[in-house]
Amino acid sequence: MRRVAIAPRPDWTEQVERLGFAFHTIDGETYWDETAAYAFTLEEIERDIETPTEAIEQLCFAFIETALDHEETLTKLAIPAAHWDYIRESWRRGERNLYGRLDLAYDGRGPAKLLEYNADTPTALFESSVVQWDWLEQAMARGAIPRGSDQFNSLHERLIAAFGGLRTPSPYRLHLTCVQGSAEDKGTVDYLMDCAVQAGLDARFTYIEEIGLLSDGRFCDGANQPIETLFKLYPWEWMFRESYGEALAGSRCQFVEPPWKALLSNKGLLACLWEMEPGHPNLLPAFFEGDPRCATLSPRRVRKPLYSREGANVTLMERDRIVDSDDGPYGAEGHVLQDAALNLFSADGNYAVLGSWLVASQPCGLCVREDASPITRNTSRFLPHYIEP
Amino acid sequence: MKRSSQIGLAAAGVVLVATVWSMTGEETQENVVYGSVSECLAAAQLSADQCETAFAQATAARLKDAPKFRSQVECEVQYGANGCNTANVGGAQYFIPALAGFMLARGLAGAQAQPLLPPTTATCPPGSRQPECQQARSSSSGSSGGSGGYVRSRAYSTTSGRGVTAAFAAGARGGSVATTSLSSRGGFGSTARSYSSHSSS
Numbered sequence: 001m002r003r004v005a006i007a008p009r010p011d012w013t014e015q016v017e018r019l020g021f022a023f024h025t026i027d028g029e030t031y032w033d034e035t036a037a038y039a040f041t042l043e044e045i046e047r048d049i050e051t052p053t054e055a056i057e058q059l060c061f062a063f064i065e066t067a068l069d070h071e072e073t074l075t076k077l078a079i080p081a082a083h084w085d086y087i088r089e090s091w092r093r094g095e096r097n098l099y100g101r102l103d104l105a106y107d108g109r110g111p112a113k114l115l116e117y118n119a120d121t122p123t124a125l126f127e128s129s130v131v132q133w134d135w136l137e138q139a140m141a142r143g144a145i146p147r148g149s150d151q152f153n154s155l156h157e158r159l160i161a162a163f164g165g166l167r168t169p170s171p172y173r174l175h176l177t178c179v180q181g182s183a184e185d186k187g188t189v190d191y192l193m194d195c196a197v198q199a200g201l202d203a204r205f206t207y208i209e210e211i212g213l214l215s216d217g218r219f220c221d222g223a224n225q226p227i228e229t230l231f232k233l234y235p236w237e238w239m240f241r242e243s244y245g246e247a248l249a250g251s252r253c254q255f256v257e258p259p260w261k262a263l264l265s266n267k268g269l270l271a272c273l274w275e276m277e278p279g280h281p282n283l284l285p286a287f288f289e290g291d292p293r294c295a296t297l298s299p300r301r302v303r304k305p306l307y308s309r310e311g312a313n314v315t316l317m318e319r320d321r322i323v324d325s326d327d328g329p330y331g332a333e334g335h336v337l338q339d340a341a342l343n344l345f346s347a348d349g350n351y352a353v354l355g356s357w358l359v360a361s362q363p364c365g366l367c368v369r370e371d372a373s374p375i376t377r378n379t380s381r382f383l384p385h386y387i388e389p
Numbered sequence: 390m391k392r393s394s395q396i397g398l399a400a401a402g403v404v405l406v407a408t409v410w411s412m413t414g415e416e417t418q419e420n421v422v423y424g425s426v427s428e429c430l431a432a433a434q435l436s437a438d439q440c441e442t443a444f445a446q447a448t449a450a451r452l453k454d455a456p457k458f459r460s461q462v463e464c465e466v467q468y469g470a471n472g473c474n475t476a477n478v479g480g481a482q483y484f485i486p487a488l489a490g491f492m493l494a495r496g497l498a499g500a501q502a503q504p505l506l507p508p509t510t511a512t513c514p515p516g517s518r519q520p521e522c523q524q525a526r527s528s529s530s531g532s533s534g535g536s537g538g539y540v541r542s543r544a545y546s547t548t549s550g551r552g553v554t555a556a557f558a559a560g561a562r563g564g565s566v567a568t569t570s571l572s573s574r575g576g577f578g579s580t581a582r583s584y585s586s587h588s589s590s
Contacts, residue, residue: 045391129393129396133392136392150391150392152392153391154392156393169518173514179581198397202514208577208578209578210575212575213571213574213576214572215571220571224552225552226521234577234578239577242576244577
């Protein structure tokens, strides 16, 4: 694993915009950053990223099996009791999932370590699937990287295939939704809608604020069309607590991601997995805050709210001193403490976190995000990667 | 190879989001839907004269307002197999979507009946197993009331292309009809508003 400085394409903004990439610059700051790229060997990709990603996904499934009937765990994860049965049913019906992203610490030496699982509402998808793929083709064509390079990235074809298999019979009608006012979220949903259309689905977009409730208990879109299957880039923990939360169970709607993903997109998962498999090579020691075993953690540790997005409210601590923290609105539901990763890649004053993608629970792609601090936030930059020939 | 062999972006699909979806006003008004004059009579909510008048109004409005096609195929692409029939408009022969029913605003005396057309294939794609599409595509449709709750639903479209799903309840008179109405809107999204933050990661 190397960080390789590469001259950006002179016309890179036009090149990425021609793909429909609208958020390459966020609030005036660079987000898509092709001044460098990360180079991996095929062995690093397959042995250290792909295989552990698959293993962690299987561990997560085993965790769900036991957690669903374990009220203490569901309580610790701050899942509202009113929705336990709803979640259990979604798992027992075998409702399929579309995608997720494991965030991993990895520096090319030793096993990758799980930092968190963005199982419910991951973004950075379009740039992973399409923009860096296009960068690779052009980088090889202009001789910036060796011809014959490759990329861990079959996201696009996997997404199309997965949409076709989420529900039977297929094709079916799919609604997709996200909040108003976020170019990044809308861009992600637009891309997924494109994939769904290519899968032959009758795909329709509606903003989450437009969703209504029909007199027969079903949800409907802004044009009052009933919603039967809904991809929502909106977290379960919010949906459970909002006013339509109580209408979920009677809505006859199949959600993507399914409700059982609420158990995984929760930092409490980190403590639960460590409890199940203490010493697992891809896990860092982690406990719920207040657990006496927190005393056994390394002095350099990270405090993470159960629910938080994009690094918000994450605090890196050295003994009791705060080394780095990110402000944010999260944390009311509790925290986990996790050993700080010792294998976070850093070079030239940048820290890199790997995002390992799963589509339909199959590992199939990688993204690298960089930040000037050890906490990856929503201001992090996205850098392309390639596999050296 | 560890990457996709090709990436196609169905640009038209992306454009569709921006052009097709616009906010429409909330439907708070209750409507009644009848599939035919006989269904209207069986429901016994309107007099025979009112049923006949409503049907005549809907028939005339359909001829005037429904989309007109030069060929049966063009019409059926939008309205499904057997969704169209021929009509003579201004001396020329056209194919237009069939009159599948008519809708009246409940309690609005003197309101014009609105024609209902078969659901568009966007709402009910060929082979759809959605219950409202089953009903809509089947040839028809006596008012076979069941007992208790919604016994069936049917999808239609308006002459302006909007979808209407009517739920047919088994009422006291056996076969009274009401559209599924919107109960509320906006029950999701409040957390995002309160955080004014990203909802994704």
